Amino acid sequence: MLSLDVTGLEMRFPGLASPVLSIDRLHLPAGARLAITGASGSGKSTLVNAITGLERVEHGSILWGGEDMARLSGWQRDAFRARHIGLVMQDFHLFPGLSAFENVVLPVRLARRLSVAEAERARLLLDMTGIARPAQKIETLSRGEMQRVAVARALLSKPGVVVADEPTASLDRSAGEEVADLLVRLSREEGATLVVVTHDPALSERLDRRIRLAGGVIIEDSGEAEAA
Numbered sequence: 526m527l528s529l530d531v532t533g534l535e536m537r538f539p540g541l542a543s544p545v546l547s548i549d550r551l552h553l554p555a556g557a558r559l560a561i562t563g564a565s566g567s568g569k570s571t572l573v574n575a576i577t578g579l580e581r582v583e584h585g586s587i588l589w590g591g592e593d594m595a596r597l598s599g600w601q602r603d604a605f606r607a608r609h610i611g612l613v614m615q616d617f618h619l620f621p622g623l624s625a626f627e628n629v630v631l632p633v634r635l636a637r638r639l640s641v642a643e644a645e646r647a648r649l650l651l652d653m654t655g656i657a658r659p660a661q662k663i664e665t666l667s668r669g670e671m672q673r674v675a676v677a678r679a680l681l682s683k684p685g686v687v688v689a690d691e692p693t694a695s696l697d698r699s700a701g702e703e704v705a706d707l708l709v710r711l712s713r714e715e716g717a718t719l720v721v722v723t724h725d726p727a728l729s730e731r732l733d734r735r736i737r738l739a740g741g742v743i744i745e746d747s748g749e750a751e752a753a
Protein backbone atom coordinates (compact mmCIF):
# COMPACT_ATOMS: atom_id res chain seq x y z
CA MET A 526 0.00 0.00 0.00
CA LEU A 527 1.10 3.55 -0.70
CA SER A 528 0.97 6.79 1.30
CA LEU A 529 0.02 10.04 -0.44
CA ASP A 530 1.59 13.44 0.17
CA VAL A 531 0.29 16.37 -1.83
CA THR A 532 2.16 19.64 -1.31
CA GLY A 533 1.60 23.06 -2.90
CA LEU A 534 -0.62 21.66 -5.64
CA GLU A 535 -2.10 24.22 -8.00
CA MET A 536 -4.01 23.29 -11.14
CA ARG A 537 -4.86 25.99 -13.68
CA PHE A 538 -6.55 25.88 -17.05
CA PRO A 539 -5.92 28.31 -19.91
CA GLY A 540 -8.21 31.32 -19.88
CA LEU A 541 -9.08 31.05 -16.18
CA ALA A 542 -7.70 33.76 -13.90
CA SER A 543 -7.58 31.66 -10.73
CA PRO A 544 -6.56 28.04 -10.15
CA VAL A 545 -9.36 25.44 -10.20
CA LEU A 546 -7.50 23.52 -7.50
CA SER A 547 -5.23 24.79 -4.76
CA ILE A 548 -4.12 22.36 -2.04
CA ASP A 549 -1.34 23.37 0.36
CA ARG A 550 -0.99 20.01 2.01
CA LEU A 551 -2.79 16.68 2.09
CA HIS A 552 -1.25 13.66 3.80
CA LEU A 553 -2.81 10.23 3.62
CA PRO A 554 -1.08 7.36 5.41
CA ALA A 555 -0.65 4.05 3.58
CA GLY A 556 -3.80 1.95 3.90
CA ALA A 557 -6.07 4.92 4.70
CA ARG A 558 -9.53 5.25 3.17
CA LEU A 559 -10.42 8.77 1.99
CA ALA A 560 -13.67 10.20 0.62
CA ILE A 561 -13.49 13.37 -1.51
CA THR A 562 -16.79 15.25 -1.56
CA GLY A 563 -17.92 18.67 -2.76
CA ALA A 564 -20.42 20.36 -5.07
CA SER A 565 -20.26 20.10 -8.84
CA GLY A 566 -17.32 22.10 -10.18
CA SER A 567 -15.48 22.14 -6.83
CA GLY A 568 -12.42 20.40 -8.28
CA LYS A 569 -12.92 16.73 -7.35
CA SER A 570 -12.20 15.30 -10.80
CA THR A 571 -9.26 17.68 -11.26
CA LEU A 572 -7.80 16.35 -7.99
CA VAL A 573 -8.33 12.74 -9.07
CA ASN A 574 -6.76 13.46 -12.47
CA ALA A 575 -3.75 15.03 -10.76
CA ILE A 576 -3.13 12.26 -8.21
CA THR A 577 -3.59 9.48 -10.79
CA GLY A 578 -1.33 11.20 -13.31
CA LEU A 579 -4.07 11.51 -15.92
CA GLU A 580 -3.42 15.26 -15.90
CA ARG A 581 0.02 16.84 -15.91
CA VAL A 582 0.92 18.75 -12.72
CA GLU A 583 3.00 21.90 -13.18
CA HIS A 584 2.89 23.36 -9.68
CA GLY A 585 3.42 21.29 -6.56
CA SER A 586 4.30 17.71 -5.76
CA ILE A 587 2.29 14.50 -5.52
CA LEU A 588 4.20 11.79 -3.71
CA TRP A 589 2.93 8.25 -3.75
CA GLY A 590 5.13 6.38 -1.31
CA GLY A 591 7.97 8.79 -2.09
CA GLU A 592 7.68 8.82 -5.91
CA ASP A 593 6.75 12.30 -7.20
CA MET A 594 4.08 11.96 -9.88
CA ALA A 595 4.60 15.63 -10.82
CA ARG A 596 8.16 14.90 -11.99
CA LEU A 597 7.24 12.03 -14.29
CA SER A 598 6.77 12.31 -18.06
CA GLY A 599 3.47 11.29 -19.67
CA TRP A 600 4.52 7.73 -20.42
CA GLN A 601 6.15 7.36 -16.98
CA ARG A 602 2.87 8.44 -15.37
CA ASP A 603 0.99 5.88 -17.48
CA ALA A 604 3.45 3.18 -16.42
CA PHE A 605 3.21 4.22 -12.74
CA ARG A 606 -0.61 4.15 -12.94
CA ALA A 607 -0.63 0.71 -14.59
CA ARG A 608 1.68 -0.65 -11.91
CA HIS A 609 0.33 1.00 -8.75
CA ILE A 610 -3.15 2.48 -9.20
CA GLY A 611 -6.40 0.58 -9.72
CA LEU A 612 -9.04 2.85 -11.25
CA VAL A 613 -12.81 2.48 -10.95
CA MET A 614 -14.85 5.03 -12.92
CA GLN A 615 -18.52 6.02 -12.75
CA ASP A 616 -19.28 4.69 -16.24
CA PHE A 617 -17.28 1.46 -15.83
CA HIS A 618 -15.03 1.78 -18.96
CA LEU A 619 -15.62 -1.86 -19.89
CA PHE A 620 -15.37 -3.28 -23.41
CA PRO A 621 -18.51 -4.72 -25.03
CA GLY A 622 -18.08 -7.95 -26.96
CA LEU A 623 -15.66 -9.27 -24.34
CA SER A 624 -16.61 -11.48 -21.40
CA ALA A 625 -16.34 -10.45 -17.74
CA PHE A 626 -13.09 -12.41 -17.45
CA GLU A 627 -11.65 -10.92 -20.67
CA ASN A 628 -12.43 -7.42 -19.39
CA VAL A 629 -10.63 -8.06 -16.10
CA VAL A 630 -7.46 -9.27 -17.83
CA LEU A 631 -7.53 -6.86 -20.80
CA PRO A 632 -5.16 -4.20 -19.32
CA VAL A 633 -2.57 -6.90 -18.58
CA ARG A 634 -3.03 -8.54 -21.99
CA LEU A 635 -2.49 -5.19 -23.73
CA ALA A 636 0.80 -4.76 -21.87
CA ARG A 637 2.21 -8.30 -21.83
CA ARG A 638 1.44 -11.99 -21.88
CA LEU A 639 -1.04 -13.01 -19.17
CA SER A 640 0.55 -15.43 -16.72
CA VAL A 641 -1.21 -18.52 -15.40
CA ALA A 642 -1.11 -16.97 -11.92
CA GLU A 643 -2.76 -13.74 -13.19
CA ALA A 644 -5.51 -15.70 -14.95
CA GLU A 645 -6.09 -17.61 -11.73
CA ARG A 646 -6.17 -14.37 -9.72
CA ALA A 647 -8.68 -12.84 -12.19
CA ARG A 648 -10.99 -15.83 -11.64
CA LEU A 649 -10.57 -15.53 -7.88
CA LEU A 650 -11.35 -11.79 -7.93
CA LEU A 651 -14.45 -12.37 -10.05
CA ASP A 652 -15.53 -14.97 -7.53
CA MET A 653 -14.84 -12.57 -4.65
CA THR A 654 -16.89 -9.86 -6.37
CA GLY A 655 -19.80 -12.28 -6.80
CA ILE A 656 -19.61 -12.73 -10.57
CA ALA A 657 -20.80 -16.31 -10.99
CA ARG A 658 -20.31 -16.59 -14.77
CA PRO A 659 -16.94 -15.17 -15.85
CA ALA A 660 -17.65 -16.14 -19.50
CA GLN A 661 -20.80 -13.98 -19.68
CA LYS A 662 -20.59 -11.13 -22.25
CA ILE A 663 -20.14 -7.86 -20.39
CA GLU A 664 -23.04 -6.06 -22.11
CA THR A 665 -25.49 -8.65 -20.76
CA LEU A 666 -24.55 -8.01 -17.11
CA SER A 667 -26.56 -5.71 -14.84
CA ARG A 668 -25.02 -2.30 -14.08
CA GLY A 669 -24.14 -3.39 -10.56
CA GLU A 670 -22.44 -6.51 -11.91
CA MET A 671 -20.54 -4.40 -14.45
CA GLN A 672 -19.16 -2.20 -11.70
CA ARG A 673 -18.18 -5.29 -9.69
CA VAL A 674 -16.22 -6.50 -12.73
CA ALA A 675 -14.54 -3.07 -12.86
CA VAL A 676 -13.56 -3.48 -9.19
CA ALA A 677 -12.06 -6.91 -9.95
CA ARG A 678 -10.14 -5.42 -12.89
CA ALA A 679 -8.82 -2.56 -10.73
CA LEU A 680 -7.39 -5.05 -8.23
CA LEU A 681 -5.84 -7.55 -10.66
CA SER A 682 -2.31 -6.13 -10.59
CA LYS A 683 -2.29 -5.82 -6.76
CA PRO A 684 -2.19 -2.00 -6.82
CA GLY A 685 -0.97 -0.06 -3.79
CA VAL A 686 -3.90 2.30 -4.19
CA VAL A 687 -7.44 2.13 -5.57
CA VAL A 688 -8.98 5.38 -6.86
CA ALA A 689 -12.71 5.40 -7.58
CA ASP A 690 -14.51 8.35 -9.22
CA GLU A 691 -18.25 8.30 -8.33
CA PRO A 692 -18.32 4.48 -8.41
CA THR A 693 -21.94 4.20 -7.23
CA ALA A 694 -23.44 7.25 -8.96
CA SER A 695 -25.04 5.38 -11.84
CA LEU A 696 -26.29 2.46 -9.74
CA ASP A 697 -29.52 1.98 -7.82
CA ARG A 698 -29.33 1.91 -4.04
CA SER A 699 -28.85 -1.79 -3.45
CA ALA A 700 -26.32 -2.24 -6.28
CA GLY A 701 -24.53 0.87 -4.99
CA GLU A 702 -24.34 -0.60 -1.49
CA GLU A 703 -22.89 -3.84 -2.85
CA VAL A 704 -20.21 -1.97 -4.78
CA ALA A 705 -19.42 0.24 -1.75
CA ASP A 706 -19.08 -2.91 0.39
CA LEU A 707 -16.74 -4.50 -2.11
CA LEU A 708 -14.54 -1.46 -2.51
CA VAL A 709 -14.07 -1.05 1.23
CA ARG A 710 -13.71 -4.75 2.02
CA LEU A 711 -11.45 -5.74 -0.87
CA SER A 712 -9.16 -2.71 -0.63
CA ARG A 713 -8.65 -3.62 3.04
CA GLU A 714 -8.11 -7.33 2.32
CA GLU A 715 -5.80 -6.58 -0.60
CA GLY A 716 -3.89 -3.97 1.40
CA ALA A 717 -4.60 -0.99 -0.87
CA THR A 718 -5.01 2.68 0.08
CA LEU A 719 -8.48 3.80 -1.07
CA VAL A 720 -9.46 7.22 -2.47
CA VAL A 721 -13.10 7.69 -3.51
CA VAL A 722 -14.84 10.71 -5.03
CA THR A 723 -18.48 10.41 -4.08
CA HIS A 724 -21.73 12.28 -3.50
CA ASP A 725 -23.11 9.14 -1.87
CA PRO A 726 -23.29 9.59 1.94
CA ALA A 727 -23.76 5.81 2.38
CA LEU A 728 -20.34 5.34 0.77
CA SER A 729 -18.44 8.30 2.24
CA GLU A 730 -19.56 7.42 5.78
CA ARG A 731 -17.93 4.01 5.44
CA LEU A 732 -14.51 5.55 4.82
CA ASP A 733 -12.16 6.64 7.62
CA ARG A 734 -11.79 10.23 6.49
CA ARG A 735 -13.74 12.77 4.46
CA ILE A 736 -12.52 15.97 2.83
CA ARG A 737 -14.83 18.52 1.22
CA LEU A 738 -13.76 20.77 -1.63
CA ALA A 739 -15.25 24.14 -2.58
CA GLY A 740 -13.74 26.37 -5.25
CA GLY A 741 -10.73 24.05 -5.48
CA VAL A 742 -9.85 24.38 -1.78
CA ILE A 743 -10.26 21.86 1.05
CA ILE A 744 -12.87 23.49 3.31
CA GLU A 745 -13.54 20.53 5.62
CA ASP A 746 -11.32 17.66 6.66
CA SER A 747 -12.58 15.10 9.17
CA GLY A 748 -9.02 13.85 9.65
CA GLU A 749 -7.26 17.18 10.02
CA ALA A 750 -6.32 16.55 13.62
CA GLU A 751 -4.63 13.18 12.91
CA ALA A 752 -3.00 14.45 9.71
CA ALA A 753 -1.47 17.57 11.28
Ligand SMILES: Nc1ncnc2c1ncn2[C@@H]1O[C@H](COP(=O)(O)OP(=O)(O)OP(=O)(O)O)[C@@H](O)[C@H]1O
Nearest residue numbers: 538539541545563564565566567568569570571572
Ligand atom coordinates in the same frame (compact mmCIF):
# COMPACT_ATOMS: atom_id res chain seq x y z
N1 LIG B 1 -9.93 21.32 -19.24
C1 LIG B 1 -10.51 22.32 -18.58
N2 LIG B 1 -10.44 23.59 -19.06
C2 LIG B 1 -11.01 24.62 -18.38
N3 LIG B 1 -11.65 24.48 -17.20
C3 LIG B 1 -11.75 23.25 -16.68
C4 LIG B 1 -11.19 22.10 -17.33
N4 LIG B 1 -11.45 21.02 -16.57
C5 LIG B 1 -12.14 21.46 -15.50
N5 LIG B 1 -12.33 22.80 -15.56
C6 LIG B 1 -13.02 23.64 -14.58
O1 LIG B 1 -12.45 23.34 -13.31
C7 LIG B 1 -13.43 23.39 -12.29
C8 LIG B 1 -13.39 22.08 -11.50
O2 LIG B 1 -13.86 21.03 -12.34
P1 LIG B 1 -13.95 19.52 -11.85
O3 LIG B 1 -14.39 18.71 -13.04
O4 LIG B 1 -12.69 19.14 -11.18
O5 LIG B 1 -15.12 19.58 -10.77
P2 LIG B 1 -15.91 18.40 -10.03
O6 LIG B 1 -15.96 18.77 -8.60
O7 LIG B 1 -15.30 17.10 -10.40
O8 LIG B 1 -17.36 18.52 -10.68
P3 LIG B 1 -18.47 17.35 -10.97
O9 LIG B 1 -18.94 16.87 -9.62
O10 LIG B 1 -19.54 18.10 -11.71
O11 LIG B 1 -17.80 16.30 -11.80
C9 LIG B 1 -14.76 23.66 -12.97
O12 LIG B 1 -15.06 25.02 -12.83
C10 LIG B 1 -14.48 23.30 -14.42
O13 LIG B 1 -15.27 24.09 -15.28
